[in-house]
Amino acid sequence: MSTFAIGDIQGCFTSLIKLLEHINFQQDKDELWIAGDLVNRGPQSLEVLRYIKSLKNRVKVVLGNHDLHLLAVAKGCQSSKKFDTFSDVLEAPDKDELLAWLLTKPMLHYDEKLDCAMVHAGIYPGWDLQHAKDYAEEAETMLTAEPKMFFQNMYGNKPAAWSDDLSRWDRIRFITNTLTRMRYCQKTPNPVLDFANKNKPNTEDRYLTPWLYHDCFKIRQTHIVFGHWSTFGESKMKNITALDTGCLWGGSLTALNIETKQIFAVTCK
Ligand SMILES: [Mn+2]
Numbered sequence: 001m002s003t004f005a006i007g008d009i010q011g012c013f014t015s016l017i018k019l020l021e022h023i024n025f026q027q028d029k030d031e032l033w034i035a036g037d038l039v040n041r042g043p044q045s046l047e048v049l050r051y052i053k054s055l056k057n058r059v060k061v062v063l064g065n066h067d068l069h070l071l072a073v074a075k076g077c078q079s080s081k082k083f084d085t086f087s088d089v090l091e092a093p094d095k096d097e098l099l100a101w102l103l104t105k106p107m108l109h110y111d112e113k114l115d116c117a118m119v120h121a122g123i124y125p126g127w128d129l130q131h132a133k134d135y136a137e138e139a140e141t142m143l144t145a146e147p148k149m150f151f152q153n154m155y156g157n158k159p160a161a162w163s164d165d166l167s168r169w170d171r172i173r174f175i176t177n178t179l180t181r182m183r184y185c186q187k188t189p190n191p192v193l194d195f196a197n198k199n200k201p202n203t204e205d206r207y208l209t210p211w212l213y214h215d216c217f218k219i220r221q222t223h224i225v226f227g228h229w230s231t232f233g234e235s236k237m238k239n240i241t242a243l244d245t246g247c248l249w250g251g252s253l254t255a256l257n258i259e260t261k262q263i264f265a266v267t268c269k
Contacts (some may be wrong), residue, residue: 003111003258005118006034007227007243010066011042011085013051015253015268023255023264026264027058033109033258035227035243036064036120036180038102039086042248045070049098061105064120064228065180068154074099077151104144107179108136116223116258124178125191125214126162129222132179134147139175161192183229184208195196200231225256 004023008015025032038061039045052059070086072078074095080087087094110117110133117123123132143150151170154176162174183198185191185210190196194208200208211217212224212235223239230246245265247253252265 001029001031002260003031003033003114004255005034005035005116005225005241005243005244005258005262006255007253008037008230009034009042009048009063009253010037010248011039011045011048011125012247012253012268013044013047015247015266016048016051018266019253019264022266023257027055030058032059033118034059034061035118036062036226037066037227037244038064039070039089040066041085043085044088045086046092046098049089049102050094050122053098053101060109060111060118061102062109062118062120063102063105063107063180067102067105068151068176068180071099071103071147072151072154075148075151075267077148078155089090103147106136106140107176108133110222114258115221116225117219118225120177120180120226121228122182122211122226123219124162124182125185125211125216125218128218132219135175136179139172139179142172146208157193157195158210160194161190163190178211181228185211185214187214189216198231200233212237220251223258225258234256 019058038048073080108119122145153173157164159170159174182193184194184204186207191214197204197208225241225243227244230244232242235242241256245252245254247268250268252267254265256263
């Protein structure tokens with residue numbers, strides 16, 4: 001049995017199938033981890049959702065910003081944007097089952113045996129693993145209990161730094177932003193999120209750093225896999241693997257064998 005973690009698929013169903021053939025994925029034995037952004041921008045969001053859902057307990061999924069955006073549009077809490085390509089999902093006869101399934105997915109998945117955590121974007125530098133798990137659960141509980149309220153309050157870049165006394169929705173928005181959207185933080189002792197810079201590391205302003213290189217970053221043993229940052233390249237941290245290799249932009253779709261640390265990739269059109 002192998003556990004494979006795969007980065008942002010974003011509706012690229014053909015590349016996903018090509019990658020699963022390449023790693024010889026065995027549905028009855030292996031487990032797949034999907035690091036969020038299953039949908040949007042690419043051509044076949046509907047096929048990706050149907051396929052991943054069909055894997056049942058052989059798959060672990062965390063939510064990405066595009067998955068949350070699709071759910072927010074479906075709930076009528078946000079309008080579709082110019083470059084959104086998930087109308088196939090919104091018009092599908094099985095839309096309700098697919099979106100109900102997606103809504104119950106977590107923002108952080110942790111496997112104790114593998115000592116490996118998966119998030120879409122990252123873990124806030126000031127948080128240890130236990131706090132990250134607790135905060136993720138807090139946001140997930142709000143998402144499933146009050147989805148409309150959640151989506152009405154989800155959008156926005158503020159607050160930009162963590163504090164224990166944030167009011168309820170500021171707190172939920174911050175947790176969701178770090179787990180599903182974060183790239184850079186200011187190097188300040190209390191890390192401040194910066195959403196303006198999306199370029200690859202080493203091109204950022206001097207006062208910024210990728211979240212995983214911040215001095216406050218606490219998680220040094222647990223393996224962390226993340227997606228979201230297609231230009232990130234290879235991580236300098238031995239315990240952290242960046243999985244989004246820009247499939248959507250003509251790069252590749254990557255799978256990591258979590259047990260052996262072997263990386264597999266297929267090029268995308
Ligand atoms: Mn993303």
